[in-house]
Amino acid sequence: MIKFENVTATYTEKVGIFNLSFHIPKGELVFLMGPTGAGKSTVLKTIYKDISISGGELFINGEDVAKIRRRHIPNFRRKIGMVFQDYRLIPDRTVFENIALPLQIEGESKKFIRDKVEEIMQKVDLEKRRSNYPSQLSGGEKQRVSIARALVKKPLVILADEPTGNLDPNVSDEILDLLEIATDSGAAVLMSTHNFPLIQPRKKRFIELNEGRLLNS
Numbered sequence: 001m002i003k004f005e006n007v008t009a010t011y012t013e014k015v016g017i018f019n020l021s022f023h024i025p026k027g028e029l030v031f032l033m034g035p036t037g038a039g040k041s042t043v044l045k046t047i048y049k050d051i052s053i054s055g056g057e058l059f060i061n062g063e064d065v066a067k068i069r070r071r072h073i074p075n076f077r078r079k080i081g082m083v084f085q086d087y088r089l090i091p092d093r094t095v096f097e098n099i100a101l102p103l104q105i106e107g108e109s110k111k112f113i114r115d116k117v118e119e120i121m122q123k124v125d126l127e128k129r130r131s132n133y134p135s136q137l138s139g140g141e142k143q144r145v146s147i148a149r150a151l152v153k154k155p156l157v158i159l160a161d162e163p164t165g166n167l168d169p170n171v172s173d174e175i176l177d178l179l180e181i182a183t184d185s186g187a188a189v190l191m192s193t194h195n196f197p198l199i200q201p202r203k204k205r206f207i208e209l210n211e212g213r214l215l216n217s
């Protein structure tokens with residue numbers, strides 16, 4: 001589902017990632033490990049086509065990402081759910097409205113949206129918070145909203161950049177459970193983290209980066 005073949009991505013003066021090759025199949029959760037500056041966010045940004053690659057080839061669901069034309073980027077991104085450390089919720093919209101937003105953008109019917117949002121709110125245990133605004137939620141609840149918003153479109157790929165960076169260990173574990181559940185519907189999930197003790201008990205594959213290079217995968 002996510003395939004890197006000798007991928008290099010550079011910033012104006014700096015190499016972000018160098019000659020990376022790895023493959024993440026459908027339905028797998030893989031962690032992206034490494035110290036600050038290792039290139040974790042850069043990997044996720046190349047997949048989202050936020051930055052372009054300067055060498056190698058990158059395929060998402062068989063599609064060559066470098067060949068996607070600018071006007072097709074929004075369509076390509078519909079297949080990807082993003083989760084960030086700082087949640088990035090819309091402050092003046094309720095939990096329900098935040099989760100509904102991607103479906104509204106797709107122009108889905110009211111009934112369809114209501115059914116999907118109900119279903120996903122149940123999955124992440126947010127039904128009781130549906131009418132609250134982000135400022136009224138704990139960090140863990142905010143991150144559950146953000147995951148629900150990423151999942152509601154049934155994406156092929158979920159990218160989570162340090163999603164547990166601001167959360168305590170118990171809440172972090174709940175977030176990992178949700179990302180693991182997301183693989184049941186076939187999504188490939190790639191989550192970056194510094195936190196080895198958090199991910200170690202899960203016995204999942206991890207890709208380790210240092211200074212933009214692959215240490216293992």
Ligand SMILES: Nc1ncnc2c1ncn2[C@@H]1O[C@H](COP(=O)(O)OP(=O)(O)OP(=O)(O)O)[C@@H](O)[C@H]1O
Nearest residue numbers: 011012014015016035036037038039040041042043
């Ligand atoms: N916009 C940018 N312009 C120039 N250099 C950048 C830019 N973004 C990242 N870099 C550089 O690319 C390298 C990889 O950065 P990246 O953000 O991918 O690391 P990271 O592993 O996500 O780190 P962190 O754990 O701190 O989030 C670093 O050396 C960084 O300084």
Ligand SMILES: [Mg+2]
Nearest residue numbers: 040041042161
């Ligand atoms: Mg980062």
